[in-house]
Amino acid sequence: MNKRRFKIALAGNPNSGKTTIFNHLTGTRQKVGNWPGVTVEKKVGDIEKFGSLLKIIDLPGTYSLTPFSIEEIVARDFILEENPDVVIDIIDASNLERSLYLANQLRELDCKVIFALNMADLARSRGYKIDKERLSELLGVPVVFTVGNKGQGIEDLLKVAIEHAESGQDIPETRKVRYSKDIEHAISDLRLVIEEKSGPEFPYNRRWTAVKLLEDDSIIKKRLEQILGHDSRELLERAQQLRSRLAELFKEEPEIVLTDERYGFIAGIVKEVVTTSTRRRIDVSRNVDLVLTNRFLGFPIFIFFIWAMFQVTFTLGAYPMAWFEAGIAWFSSGLGAVLPAGVLRDFLLNGVIAGVGSVIVFLPNILLLFFCIALFEDTGYMARAAFLMDRIMHLIGLHGKSFIPMLMGFGCNVPAIMAARTLESRKDRILTVLITPFMSCSARLPVYIVLAGTFFAANAGTVIFMLYVTGIFVAILTGRLFRSFLLSGEDAHFVMELPPYRIPMVKSLVIHMWDRAKMFLKKMGGVILVGSVVIWVLSAYPKNIDYSVDYDARIDQARQYYTEKIASATPGKAEELSEMRAQEIKELVRSRQVEHAEKSYLGRIGRVVSPVFEPVGIDWRGSVALLTGFVAKEVVVSTMGVLYAVEGDTESDALRRALRNSGMTPAAALAMMVFVLLYIPCLAAVTAIARETGSMKWPLLSVGYTTAVAWLAAFAVYQGGQFF
């Protein structure tokens, strides 16, 4: 049977309960992706209802359709270009006046609109009553009451939406927003020109196009140039003339006048349909805010919340992380036992499993962090955090909301970079993503512990603390630098709603978390897998290395020598000898490992690049360690362990002794730490940057810039250290 198909878009203000309704409609059948070319989340769900196949699209939450932010452009373009069968505008019933702004822009667009008056129960309890029939009549739009978080009215809403989509009925002209006389004149004037120039296939509503031209809408102007070609010239010129005439008349830009008049129209509607009882409403939200953004308590509480988030993400997250690690180790050794020794086993164990494993272990952190962030967002606290921090963040040219991602960077840069999504302005998002890697993540700490512990034993704590401070300092400098040269232009404004506090819904928190997890595993897994395999190949090959010593022969020799001696020794002596045998074999195996590392492709690359690192006091072994640190920064320590010839336990005194004996000076150690602090974010972070900025330009810039900064800083430290 052929089922009818409908495309239904959900529009609405942020915090109108749109996402809740979307979750109710689609449940788990939703797909989360990005809108083409931008990092705005696109959620789509396919459902079957009343014998029809419905594609529900969740448009980004916006206050208006004026194409200023990406969200607004995305939402408007979708309606303009994809022609949904019906647009459901979710309206926060307790805030009708403000919601009607977007609602009226939708009506002007000439798409089929229905209103969902959401949370009407809450509005009523606050003494705010809306005459639904009157509203529907005045605006020529079907209206349905819903209570999103209880799922009430949702069925009804869909039914009305389908009926409306089928009816083919448009909003009567007479019900549209009427502007003042002079504006209406200008609109009809322009409309005539549009009608004259455009053919029957002209995709947009003509009245709306005229209004947009009067508002000097650059996107629509460009579209008209494409659609009408040469004919658009006259039209645009006419629009310009009318604009200047109106500007002169009103002593004000026409777009400002239009906005003003829309609000005037809305005020009239609100007066007709809303009755407010005189009962004084109790604003719980406001009382909560009296505490949470209090002049004295605001910051302590904020710091406590952040601390709690840190604890949950990284301390609590450490447990499942350990289980994952154990699980991977178990799987790896199990597989190792089953598979025959050879290239395939090496590839799977050291390349694939080690690589993928290094990513999967972050999953618990990611889930917990995003749970906390979703909690902050869904309760409405995120806006307050931005409110508190904006003054400070604005010094770096950033928005208050940038604080959370940057702070999370101290735990792990990957989720921190992903957390930058909460920022509305693209420039802010990119800037935050670019400076977050300077926040010293926890994977860098083992490197500091080893080096600072070895060379600055007494002051290790101070040295490590200073490294963190250096990172913050470089982040601030970078922020200011990029803000003035690369991402210049006005700072994002701070005109922002502080939405009422709400009790979050478990379902939406879980969906949020699950989305992140999927995205993390799918998109990051691939790149990181390839990256780790490449590093593995470079470090494992070539296989047949020309060893300076025939290690295998030496090992056999040693074994034979001791075995013979043991055979003829007393039992007590035999035990001692067998220990010596094990020791000697281990030494030999390790020497072979070092030589292998040195002669592998990676070692050769290390040798090649080592001249670059010479001025900063890092030898070829350090260079190789730094190169492998690209996979994950803690790998630096294990590589040093291999290269400086110590046993697996890298935090043991052996590595420290070996480092001291290697000729490394305290200045060189400090330079190395500074380098590790500042240089290339790890592979996972670079992937996250690519993903969040939506282009290869920014991750490449990040890699280049951070490495350059790291080298310069390390150079300054090392050369400066020569004077002491």
Add this chain to the structure above:
Amino acid sequence: MNKQAGMRLSDMKEGQSGRILSVGGDLRLRRRILEMGLTRGAEFYIEKYAPLRDPLELTIRGMHISLRVSEASAIKVEPLEPANE
């Protein structure tokens, strides 16, 4: 109307009410502010300033809106007498 007419929004104190006279600033910001409901004639109440005295929070059209002090300084307002409780 009175000598305080032509005050800037950023001059208002916590707990004061006022009415918007005009919105200045660059066109983009101005339009954004208007779209958030801060239009001429709209009445507002200064809820509070952030602990670091910037940004500020006001209630207008039943909504809580925050603005930076620099943004608020481009908005001309007239203070209203506090309503009788």
